[in-house]
Amino acid sequence: MITIKCNNQATNVDAGCTLAVFLKNHGYEDNGFAVAINHKFVPSSRFAVTKLQQDDSVEIIRPMQGG
Amino acid sequence: MWKLAGKTLKSRLLLGTAQYPSLQIMEDAIVASGTEVITVGLKRQTFNQGGDYFWERIKKLNRYILPNTAGCHNADDAVTTAEMAREIFATNWVKLEVIGDEYNLQPDPFELVKAADRLVKLGFEVFPYCTDDLVLCKRLIDVGCRILMPWGSPIGSGKGIINPYALDMLRARLSDVTLIVDAGIGKPSHAVMAMEMGFDGVLLNTAVSTAKYPIQMAAAFQSAVIAGRIACEAGMMQERNMAHPSTSLIDTPFWHQEKSA
Numbered sequence: 453m454i455t456i457k458c459n460n461q462a463t464n465v466d467a468g469c470t471l472a473v474f475l476k477n478h479g480y481e482d483n484g485f486a487v488a489i490n491h492k493f494v495p496s497s498r499f500a501v502t503k504l505q506q507d508d509s510v511e512i513i514r515p516m517q518g519g
Numbered sequence: 520m521w522k523l524a525g526k527t528l529k530s531r532l533l534l535g536t537a538q539y540p541s542l543q544i545m546e547d548a549i550v551a552s553g554t555e556v557i558t559v560g561l562k563r564q565t566f567n568q569g570g571d572y573f574w575e576r577i578k579k580l581n582r583y584i585l586p587n588t589a590g591c592h593n594a595d596d597a598v599t600t601a602e603m604a605r606e607i608f609a610t611n612w613v614k615l616e617v618i619g620d621e622y623n624l625q626p627d628p629f630e631l632v633k634a635a636d637r638l639v640k641l642g643f644e645v646f647p648y649c650t651d652d653l654v655l656c657k658r659l660i661d662v663g664c665r666i667l668m669p670w671g672s673p674i675g676s677g678k679g680i681i682n683p684y685a686l687d688m689l690r691a692r693l694s695d696v697t698l699i700v701d702a703g704i705g706k707p708s709h710a711v712m713a714m715e716m717g718f719d720g721v722l723l724n725t726a727v728s729t730a731k732y733p734i735q736m737a738a739a740f741q742s743a744v745i746a747g748r749i750a751c752e753a754g755m756m757q758e759r760n761m762a763h764p765s766t767s768l769i770d771t772p773f774w775h776q777e778k779s780a
Contacts, residue, residue, distance in 0.1 A: 459563040484574055485564055486603035491595060493602035511563065513603055515574040517545070518560025518587045519535030519674070519724030 454506040465504055472499040475512070485514045521719065523697060524612060524644045524666060526583060528555045531714065532744045533585065533699065534737070535724025542576055544733050549580055552727065552737035556583045558614055560590075561604060585646060587614040592627065594634035601638055613638060614668070614701075615647040623673040624702075628655045632662060639663035648701050651685035653692060660696060667693070668701035668722060671713065675725045677705025680712055690717045707736075707743030714747025715755065 453464045458478075465474055471487065471494060487494045488511045494502055504510070520527055534554040539545035549557060559577065577584070586604035591597040594617060601613040617634050619627030626649050635645050639662055647659050651669045659667060669689060672678035680686060680700065690698060700713040701722040710721045721744055730736035 480564075484607060486561075486606045488599050488603060491599055493599045493606075495602075495606060513561040513607075514564040515577070515586075515607060516560045516562040517535075517537040517539070517573060518558050518589055519537040519728075 454504065456504055456506070456508040456510055458510045459512060460509075469504050470500055471502040471504060471510075474504060474510075475499060480512065485512055487512050523556070523720070524646075528583075529553070530555050530741070530744070531720040531748055532710070532740055533558065533701075533720055533722035534727065534740075535722070536573075536577065537724055538728040539733060540728075542573065545728070546576060546580060548727055548733045548737040549582065551734045551741070553741040554582065556585055558585045558587050558722070558724070559608070560587050561600060561607070583612070584608045584610055585612050585614050586610070587648075588616050588634075591617050591634075592619070592630070593617065594630045594637065597630070597634040598637050598641070601634075601643055602641070605643070611642055612644050612646065615645050624675075625673070626650055626670075628652065628658075631655070632658045635659050635664055636662035646699070651682055651689060653685070653688055656689055656693060656696075660693070664696075666697040666699065668699045670702040671700050671709060672703030674702045676703050677726060678703050679705055679709035680716075683712070683716065686713070686716060686718070707739045710740055710743040711747040711750075714744055715750050717751050720744070 454467050455462055455464055490509050520529055530553045532552055532554045533556040534549060534552050535558045536545055586608050588597040588600040591600055597615060597617045604613060605611060615634055617627050617630040619625050631647055631649060635647050638645050645664050646666050646668055647664055648668050649655055649659060656667050671680040697719045699720040699722055700718050704710055704721060704723040705726050713721050727733050727737045727740060
């Protein structure tokens with residue numbers, strides 16, 4: 453198991469877990485969100501080939517009201 | 520009609536989607552304003568949080584979306600946020616905000632130019648929220664910005680245009696760039712002023728969303744932007760230091776010509 457942060461909350465995932473699997477396991481199955489890992493944008497085309505590493509900081513964001 | 524980033528628009532009013540009493544009032548205000556461009560933000564989606572209800576409602580309004588990079592304090596985060604926005608909203612438009620001070624939400628001019636430079640190279644159409652500093656605006660143009668959005672006054676302050684001389688200078692010196700006053704607009708008269716000065720558009724949010732009756736206020740701003748633009752195109756009279764009677768005084772009753780000294 454490794455520990456990562458997702459939206460600033462610590463969480464444990466299986467070592468070698470891909471971002472695609474992580475997102476699916478946490479209910480992100482539509483396409484209305486975007487992801488950055490360690491402040492770098494990860495396009496959806498790379499979710500299946502991006503493996504999460506220990507201490508990764510994952511940001512998952514959606515649209516919100518804004519000015 | 521006018522062109523904004525390659526799109527032909529009727530309305531010169533751009534409107535934000537934040538701080539409305541309800542999503543329904545937000546929708547009705549957007550419709551009442553006649554705007555064709557609305558700004559949106561991005562936020563973290565925590566586990567098991569409700570879905571994208573806001574986004575589903577926004578999509579139905581069929582407006583051009585201008586995502587912002589609100590909350591970013593450096594170029595790296597602004598670029599990453601813009602890339603995420605492009606993926607979600609399928610637009611290369613980005614309202615670039617890189618904030619340098621938490622109190623007055625003033626842009627950090629140095630990080631703003633860095634971020635704009637990188638984003639233009641990545642194919643974005645950058646709408647930088649900037650101050651009214653002429654040299655900063657010229658640097659943004661140098662890195663490829665075709666649109667500038669100088670503040671009227673701090674975001675959400677409602678103070679209107681606190682330095683009209685600086686904005687006048689921008690309009691006079693940057694005649695080939697699209698200029699949109701963004702931030703600080705509080706009343707329709709502020710929007711009229713910006714349009715009379717020759718600005719191409721106005722972007723506002725709080726002035727409508729926190730009005731007592733946002734939908735009516737949105738309609739008021741629609742009229743204000745139209746009135747200001749027509750006035751600008753109609754050619755306003757010059758200010759005079761002395762009175763000039765609008766009614767000719769010659770041969771009015773009891774009139775007599777002043778004797779020469």
